[in-house]
Amino acid sequence: MSFLNIIRRRLVLLIFVVFGVSVVTFVISHMIPGDPARMMAGERASDETVAQMREALGLDRPLHIQYLTYVGDLLQGDFGVSIRTQRPVMDDILRFFPATIELAVAALLFAIVLGIPLGVLSAVAKDRGIDHLTRTLSVTGISTPAFWLGLLLIYLFYGQLGILPGSGRLAGNMSPPPFVTGFYTVDSLIAGDWAALRSALAHLILPALTLGFIHLGVVTRQIRSAMLEVLQEDYIRTAKASGLSRARIVLDHGLRNALIPSVTMIGLAFGDLLYGAVLTETVFAWPGMGNYVVESIAALDFPAIMGFTVVASTAYVLLNLLVDLTYMFLDPQIREIG
Amino acid sequence: MKRLLRGLLAATAFCASAALVGGGVDPAQATDLHTLVIGKSGDPDNLDPAVTMTNNSWTATYPAYERLVRFKVEDGRGTTEVEGELAESWTVNEDGTVWTFTLAGGHKFADGSPVDAEAVKFSFDRLLKIGKGPSDVFSSVEKVEAVDDRTVRFTLKEPFGPFLSTLVVDGAGIVNPAVMEHEVNGDMAQGYLADHSMGSGAFQVASWEKGQRIVMEPNPHYGGPEPFFEQVVIRIVKEATARRLQLEKGDLDIAEEIPVDQLSAMAEVPGVTIVDEPSFYVTYLYLNNERAPLDNVKVRQALSYAIDYQGIIDGILLGQGIQMRGAIPKGLWGHDPSVMQYEYDLEKAKALLAEAGVEDLKLSYLYAKTDPNWELIGLVLQQNLAPLGIEVELQEFAYPTMRDKLDTGDFDIAVGNWTPDYADPSMFMNFWFDSERHGLAGNRSFYTNPKVDELIREAATGSDQAERTKLYQEAQEIAVEEAAYVLLFQRNYQFAMRDDVEGYAYNPMLLQIWDFARMSKSE
Numbered sequence: 001m002s003f004l005n006i007i008r009r010r011l012v013l014l015i016f017v018v019f020g021v022s023v024v025t026f027v028i029s030h031m032i033p034g035d036p037a038r039m040m041a042g043e044r045a046s047d048e049t050v051a052q053m054r055e056a057l058g059l060d061r062p063l064h065i066q067y068l069t070y071v072g073d074l075l076q077g078d079f080g081v082s083i084r085t086q087r088p089v090m091d092d093i094l095r096f097f098p099a100t101i102e103l104a105v106a107a108l109l110f111a112i113v114l115g116i117p118l119g120v121l122s123a124v125a126k127d128r129g130i131d132h133l134t135r136t137l138s139v140t141g142i143s144t145p146a147f148w149l150g151l152l153l154i155y156l157f158y159g160q161l162g163i164l165p166g167s168g169r170l171a172g173n174m175s176p177p178p179f180v181t182g183f184y185t186v187d188s189l190i191a192g193d194w195a196a197l198r199s200a201l202a203h204l205i206l207p208a209l210t211l212g213f214i215h216l217g218v219v220t221r222q223i224r225s226a227m228l229e230v231l232q233e234d235y236i237r238t239a240k241a242s243g244l245s246r247a248r249i250v251l252d253h254g255l256r257n258a259l260i261p262s263v264t265m266i267g268l269a270f271g272d273l274l275y276g277a278v279l280t281e282t283v284f285a286w287p288g289m290g291n292y293v294v295e296s297i298a299a300l301d302f303p304a305i306m307g308f309t310v311v312a313s314t315a316y317v318l319l320n321l322l323v324d325l326t327y328m329f330l331d332p333q334i335r336e337i338g
Numbered sequence: 339m340k341r342l343l344r345g346l347l348a349a350t351a352f353c354a355s356a357a358l359v360g361g362g363v364d365p366a367q368a369t370d371l372h373t374l375v376i377g378k379s380g381d382p383d384n385l386d387p388a389v390t391m392t393n394n395s396w397t398a399t400y401p402a403y404e405r406l407v408r409f410k411v412e413d414g415r416g417t418t419e420v421e422g423e424l425a426e427s428w429t430v431n432e433d434g435t436v437w438t439f440t441l442a443g444g445h446k447f448a449d450g451s452p453v454d455a456e457a458v459k460f461s462f463d464r465l466l467k468i469g470k471g472p473s474d475v476f477s478s479v480e481k482v483e484a485v486d487d488r489t490v491r492f493t494l495k496e497p498f499g500p501f502l503s504t505l506v507v508d509g510a511g512i513v514n515p516a517v518m519e520h521e522v523n524g525d526m527a528q529g530y531l532a533d534h535s536m537g538s539g540a541f542q543v544a545s546w547e548k549g550q551r552i553v554m555e556p557n558p559h560y561g562g563p564e565p566f567f568e569q570v571v572i573r574i575v576k577e578a579t580a581r582r583l584q585l586e587k588g589d590l591d592i593a594e595e596i597p598v599d600q601l602s603a604m605a606e607v608p609g610v611t612i613v614d615e616p617s618f619y620v621t622y623l624y625l626n627n628e629r630a631p632l633d634n635v636k637v638r639q640a641l642s643y644a645i646d647y648q649g650i651i652d653g654i655l656l657g658q659g660i661q662m663r664g665a666i667p668k669g670l671w672g673h674d675p676s677v678m679q680y681e682y683d684l685e686k687a688k689a690l691l692a693e694a695g696v697e698d699l700k701l702s703y704l705y706a707k708t709d710p711n712w713e714l715i716g717l718v719l720q721q722n723l724a725p726l727g728i729e730v731e732l733q734e735f736a737y738p739t740m741r742d743k744l745d746t747g748d749f750d751i752a753v754g755n756w757t758p759d760y761a762d763p764s765m766f767m768n769f770w771f772d773s774e775r776h777g778l779a780g781n782r783s784f785y786t787n788p789k790v791d792e793l794i795r796e797a798a799t800g801s802d803q804a805e806r807t808k809l810y811q812e813a814q815e816i817a818v819e820e821a822a823y824v825l826l827f828q829r830n831y832q833f834a835m836r837d838d839v840e841g842y843a844y845n846p847m848l849l850q851i852w853d854f855a856r857m858s859k860s861e
């Protein structure tokens with residue numbers, strides 16, 4: 001199957017996934033007892049004020065009509081108005097989603113860039129000191145609560161050493177770069193604002209370390225075991241026999257093949273990172289989707305919950321597509337047989 | 339093999355060090371002398387005074403707008419009495435239905451246009467037309483008229499005693515009518531004011547990076563003396579430990595919502611001062627007066643005697659509060675220092691329960707995670723009522739669900755917090771005890787007593803404070819005697835501040851609100 005076919009098929013699938021997810025979320029968020037109109041009007045508000053709010057929010061209409069109205073608006077790119085903030089949901093998502101993606105990408109980069117060499121190292125030096133050290137590190141990574149690690153890092157690097165900022169995305173006295181992608185690192189690069197870029201990077205380090213640490217453990221272990229397996233293969237022995245250098249054998253023949261199963265795992269890890277960012281965002285006052293969604297759920301703010309669900313499920317499907325394409329790129333067999 | 343290992347090691351070390359230092363280091367800087375930085379735990383929801391209902395948003399909106407009246411400050415402390423802000427004087431007709439205000443000259447919006455009677459009329463018309471939460475306290479307003487440039491007249495549907503004190507609330511902020519240039523699809527410029535300000539207050543919202551910070555800058559045409567601060571930054575720092583650390587390092591001047599157990603440790607840090615004041619923020623138990631066995635006054639009284647009030651205050655609040663005496667909190671006019679207060683007396687409780695002739699009771703306790711104290715209170719309740727042979731079952735729900743149950747009366751005992759919207763005992767008495775307000779609207783114990791109804795309704799329409807106080811205290815005596823609620827505690831309001839910040843005047847009605855224009859910092 002060709003790349004194009006896969007992409008086409010997945011995009012059709014995307015429509016069904018988003019539709020299904022939106023129906024389920026819509027129904028569930030409307031079934032939960034609790035009246036958002038009263039929440040908005042204030043608990044002590046008179047019944048008239050609440051009724052007025054309910055009408056303004058369209059909550060007085062039957063559920064299926066509400067859903068159809070919602071979908072109709074959604075198709076025109078209108079995510080509705082948040083009940084909690086009374087601002088357009090689209091505006092909020094545009095502000096908060098890029099922050100979470102930026103953090104998740106940085107965390108993933110950290111996990112991959114550090115995890116792959118560590119995994120290879122660990123496999124090559126199996127059962128030697130460096131292997132034990134790496135395995136200890138990865139077990140620590142997997143079992144360390146992000147909340148605790150985050151506070152520890154803040155205490156150390158901000159509180160004691162004073163070399164890294166403790167919260168936010170930018171220094172308190174700086175204005176964010178003009179909005180293009182919503183990633184401060186990319187936007188400051190586009191604007192040529194080096195001070196903002198430095199600040200954005202500095203603010204990214206501790207949260208990315210915190211969020212990435214768990215996945216560093218996962219990546220390291222995955223690469224290690226895949227490498228160990230691959231290094232037992234016949235073609236490695238053949239490569240050895242034909243006198244190739246150790247480095248070429250490990251990196252070219254070994255790592256490349258060990259990476260294939262890892263791609264799926266890394267793709268899934270990225271999804272995990274998106275959802276798992278809540279705690280890290282809280283500790284580092286990172287203005288991402290995590291906090292936004294938690295607060296929206298607590299307030300039964302279903303336009304916001306729906307908006308997030310639609311965007312997140314779309315992102316997830318696209319991510320899976322990306323993983324599969326990478327897979328095909330890495331493994332010619334899949335490309336040809338399909 | 340050795341070479342490969344070394345190479346990989348070097349690569350790993352490089353990546354690690356690049357991750358650590360590569361980004362460039364810019365530790366947050368100590369705050370500038372003419373900048374005030376406040377750290378709060380959550381992002382405001384909306385900055386439109388006609389929309390937002392949270393103190394958390396009022397941090398930004400209250401200083402951005404002026405109102406007809408404001409709270410008096412006496413000897414560096416805020417009081418619950420009002421004086422003119424935009425208004426220089428006012429009169430009220432005999433039956434209390436027509437209020438006429440004369441505006442003081444010299445107040446200007448940030449664009450330089452004067453605050454006139456039209457602007458006042460516009461603001462109230464807009465508030466009532468939008469009809470969201472903040473409009474509710476003004477439901478007695480029939481119409482607002484601009485008599486001339488400096489005279490504005492409010493006509494009420496019926497006499498409403500607390501009217502003057504409602505004009506201090508955030509929703510009563512006067513908005514520049516020019517805001518209508520930003521109206522989209524008839525939204526009365528709600529979209530624009532959601533994240534901008536257009537008032538005549540000392541500071542205006544310059545920018546709001548959602549989830550990160552709000553920057554406020556002085557109104558160049560402000561009617562009062564020029565403020566000391568050139569900038570006020572409200573930063574969102576969600577985690578309490580992080581706020582604490584940033585305040586201790588001088589990156590914040592004020593840190594809101596620090597847990598009590600951390601405050602005492604912070605008090606030891608040089609340069610940090612803890613503001614710790616009694617508030618009108620009360621916590622109490624709703625006893626479902628319509629459901630057996632709590633429909634029996636003796637059972638309710640027994641419960642009120644069985645609770646270890648001081649134990650709750652010491653154990654849960656770490657001593658940062660006082661037991662309530664009556665429904666009207668200490669510090670608010672109308673408070674009665676002589677009204678009966680229940681105290682822990684197990685024998686009396688047992689006797690009352692025996693008189694009621696009930697035994698082996700099982701009661702549910704409804705709460706949510708909204709306030710971490712609620713669960714602890716439930717545990718204390720379980721323990722306190724056990725000697726009476728009452729089994730308490732803790733029922734936790736998500737807050738929206740809990741609210742629904744409160745509204746329909748689907749509980750035995752539930753817990754809640756209450757703060758007044760305006761400085762008037764009616765906020766407690768009429769809301770808590772009027773039988774027409776059963777449910778979430780205020781009377782959450784579903785208490786009914788025609789005599790009490792009569793007294794509090796009369797008190798609410800009067801305009802003579804002494805007379806109203808008498809009526810409220812009479813009603814309060816009955817309601818306390820009948821143990822409509824278990825009145826737990828009035829807690830302290832606390833936050834941490836750098837000790838070089840000056841000019842803060844605490845007002846129990848203005849929690850999370852700072853009068854930036856009166857504040858400064860010493861070098």
